[in-house]
Amino acid sequence: MLLTVACPAGPQNYETLHLKAMDTHLDFWNLMAYDYAGSWDSVARHQANLFPSVSTPASTPFSTSHALEYYTSHGIEPSKIILGMPLYGRAFTSTDGPGKPFSGTGEGSWEAGVWDFKALPKEGAKEFLDDQIGASWTYDREARVMVSYDSLEMAKKKVDFIKSEGLGGAMWWESSADKAGEESLIGTVSQIFLIPGSFSRQDFADGLPGCSWFGTHGSKPEYAGVFGVKVRQLTEGDAR
Numbered sequence: 001m002l003l004t005v006a007c008p009a010g011p012q013n014y015e016t017l018h019l020k021a022m023d024t025h026l027d028f029w030n031l032m033a034y035d036y037a038g039s040w041d042s043v044a045r046h047q048a049n050l051f052p053s054v055s056t057p058a059s060t061p062f063s064t065s066h067a068l069e070y071y072t073s074h075g076i077e078p079s080k081i082i083l084g085m086p087l088y089g090r091a092f093t094s095t096d097g098p099g100k101p102f103s104g105t106g107e108g109s110w111e112a113g114v115w116d117f118k119a120l121p122k123e124g125a126k127e128f129l130d131d132q133i134g135a136s137w138t139y140d141r142e143a144r145v146m147v148s149y150d151s152l153e154m155a156k157k158k159v160d161f162i163k164s165e166g167l168g169g170a171m172w173w174e175s176s177a178d179k180a181g182e183e184s185l186i187g188t189v190s191q192i193f194l195i196p197g198s199f200s201r202q203d204f205a206d207g208l209p210g211c212s213w214f215g216t217h218g219s220k221p222e223y224a225g226v227f228g229v230k231v232r233q234l235t236e237g238d239a240r
Helices: 019-023 064-073 152-165 185-193
Strands: 004-007 028-031 081-086 088-093 114-116 126-130 135-140 145-148 169-173 212-217 220-226 230-233
Touching (some): 064 081, 126 152, 135 152, 152 169, 169 185
Parallel strands (some): 004 028
Antiparallel strands (some): 088 114, 088 145, 126 135, 169 212, 212 220, 220 230
16 A cells, blocks of 8 residues: 655645655655646636746746755655646636736636646647746637646656656546547656556546556656556556
């Protein structure tokens, strides 16, 4: 059995945690590196950016890099941190884009202003990716709607980030919002992390409930599963 925690990426929350005391009991930390922005804000912002923006600081009040710096500087090994990624997008309506005021969030898949990844991008929207801040989004100039979410290309870049930072793996909230086949974020990332051919994109394309995750140790996959469904060790001999 593994003992884990879903931990915050906002300083107002992680600064209250007794990290060293918790770490002695935890197998790994699931960093919820999303929901950095939403309907509660006054300007349209990125909800899961890796780094803060220099050119448009108002668009990135939080960042994954700052959260990781705090955790690791307080004794948490990077290899025990699992990077959380969203399988949904947060919308901002009547806006001119990142860092600009907005009014309302519009409709959504299951909540106002929140769209499943499988429903994105919306018709008429153009997709953007900013390598400097590690964020992707769409913007519809005619409708003046921005949606912040991880695109397929952004997910691949987050794999590079996980590797470069020596993190323990990836997880998502939540798997039922993923696309099927070649456009699956979970499938794409798993194929990069895991043994070639050991895990197909279709394995998570049928809307399994819960939060999917994959862990690595160096370049070797150690565990894969879906919270609430299964947790199992993956080795070259039994991978499927």
